[in-house]
Amino acid sequence: MALAVTSNYAGKAAGFYISQALRSANSMEFLTMIENIKYKSNIQKMSAASMVQDATCDVNLAGTLTMTEAVLEPKNLMIQSDLCKQTLLSSFEALQMRAGAGAPPPPSFNDYVISYMGETIANATETSIWGGNNATAGEFTGFVTGGAVGRLVQAGNTVVDVANVGGAGTAYSAANIIENLQNCTASIPTPVYTKEDLYIYMSPKSYRLYISAISTLGYVNAYSMNGDYDAVFEGIKIAVCNGMTNDTLVAAERSNLFFGTDLLSDLNSRIDLLDMSTLDGSDNIRLLARYSGGVQVGIGADVVLVS
Numbered sequence: 450m451a452l453a454v455t456s457n458y459a460g461k462a463a464g465f466y467i468s469q470a471l472r473s474a475n476s477m478e479f480l481t482m483i484e485n486i487k488y489k490s491n492i493q494k495m496s497a498a499s500m501v502q503d504a505t506c507d508v509n510l511a512g513t514l515t516m517t518e519a520v521l522e523p524k525n526l527m528i529q530s531d532l533c534k535q536t537l538l539s540s541f542e543a544l545q546m547r548a549g550a551g552a553p554p555p556p557s558f559n560d561y562v563i564s565y566m567g568e569t570i571a572n573a574t575e576t577s578i579w580g581g582n583n584a585t586a587g588e589f590t591g592f593v594t595g596g597a598v599g600r601l602v603q604a605g606n607t608v609v610d611v612a613n614v615g616g617a618g619t620a621y622s623a624a625n626i627i628e629n630l631q632n633c634t635a636s637i638p639t640p641v642y643t644k645e646d647l648y649i650y651m652s653p654k655s656y657r658l659y660i661s662a663i664s665t666l667g668y669v670n671a672y673s674m675n676g677d678y679d680a681v682f683e684g685i686k687i688a689v690c691n692g693m694t695n696d697t698l699v700a701a702e703r704s705n706l707f708f709g710t711d712l713l714s715d716l717n718s719r720i721d722l723l724d725m726s727t728l729d730g731s732d733n734i735r736l737l738a739r740y741s742g743g744v745q746v747g748i749g750a751d752v753v754l755v756s
Contacts, residue, residue, distance in 0.1 A: 474575035476708075479648055479688040480744075483521065483709040490709055492519040492747050521709040523743035524589040526573075528566060531725065531733040537562060562722055566736050574742055575692035578708065589743045592706065593694045593754070607749035610756075611636050613696065617756060621654070621696045623661040629755055630659070630682050633698045636753045637685075646703040648686050652693040656680065659687075698755035705747040710740065 483490055500512035573587060581588035613619040614628045621629060633649060634642075641647060651659070659682070680687035685700070693699075721737040746752060 474571045474578065474692065476575055476578045476688075476690040476692055479650065479690065479703055480578075480706050480708045481704055483707055484711075486521065486523050486709045486711050486741070486743075489520055489522045492521055492707060492745060519745050519747055521707055521743055521745035523709045523711060523741035524583060525739070525741045526587060526589070527740075528569065528736055528738040530736045531731070532562070532565075532736060534724075534726075534732050534734050537565070537734065559722060562734060562736070563720060566720065566738055570738065570740065575690075577692070577742065578744055579690065579692045580694045591692075592699065592744055592746065593697055593756070608746075609636050609638070609750070609753040611753060613755060619696070621658050623658050623665065626655060626658040627662050629698060633700050633753055633755045634683055634685060636755075637700050638751055641700075641702060641751045644702050648688040648701065648703060649682055650688045650690055650693055650699040650701065652695045652697070653689055653691060654695045655693075655698070656687065656689045694756075696756070698753075700753040700755075701746075702751065705751055707745045707747065709743050709745065 500514070502509065502511050577588045577591050579591045579593050581591035582594055583590040611632050613621070614625045614632065619625075630649065637647070680689065721735075723735040723737065725731045725733045725735050
């Protein structure tokens with residue numbers, strides 16, 4: 450008996466699956482998300498100077514209020530691929546029949562295939578958020594481009610740029626990670642330092658080196674690093690992002706780093722599953738997905754990049 454898969458994941462329902470896929474990219478937890486961007490979104494930046502003055506009985510207009518914009522333009526992306534039904538089915542059946550009290554499998558084969566595609570979308574999105582290159586197929590320009598010697602290019606030259614200990618591009622180690630973190634925190638602008646949503650963004654590799662360093666110093670047990678531990682450095686929260694560029698640190702407010710997508714659009718956020726057996730006689734499922742993604746920095750001068 451042939452396996453028949455009928456696609457009904459399109460339009461609004463498909464948006465849910467795209468949403469879940471994008472949100473499973475863990476950097477999303479530490480960014481400000483803007484949805485329903487059809488083309489571009491202007492992030493308004495306002496700066497005030499000399500507004501407050503001594504009170505008098507007369508009208509005395511003073512001060513300046515300047516508004517500038519940062520443009521967030523998500524890039525349209527897609528997946529078009531054929532997957533063998535037998536390969537997917539065997540994996541799906543093994544998942545359903547596995548022993549133990551693990552997480553339950555998806556309730557249907559269609560959901561399993563959607564989940565499979567969602568992991569691909571999430572991985573690609575997570576990687577692009579930090580180190581993506583718009584000139585590369587399947588990527589959008591990330592916050593940090595060009596590897597360890599990159600810059601937050603969207604912010605121009607206003608970002609606070611700090612060289613790694615040992616020089617730009619120097620690899621992090623347990624011996625230098627704390628000094629790099631100290632240089633990072635010392636460079637955070639004073640008005641930003643006390644913000645509630647301030648994070649130090651780092652890769653899992655850098656975080657592992659940090660844990661190794663404080664373990665050597667004997668601090669791990671003192672910090673009770675169990676499941677309830679909140680990662681911090683000198684009182685500043687640490688955001689461990691799977692797609693973050695290695696040997697690079699970024700200090701910024703969550704409210705100053707933006708991810709944009711046309712996530713809920715009926716036309717641009719959709720997943721289709723097509724059973725190709727009735728169309729070309731093959732035993733494949735054609736996977737089709739369309740979505741968009743892009744990032745932008747609000748105020749570059751409030752961001753520290755250590756690279």
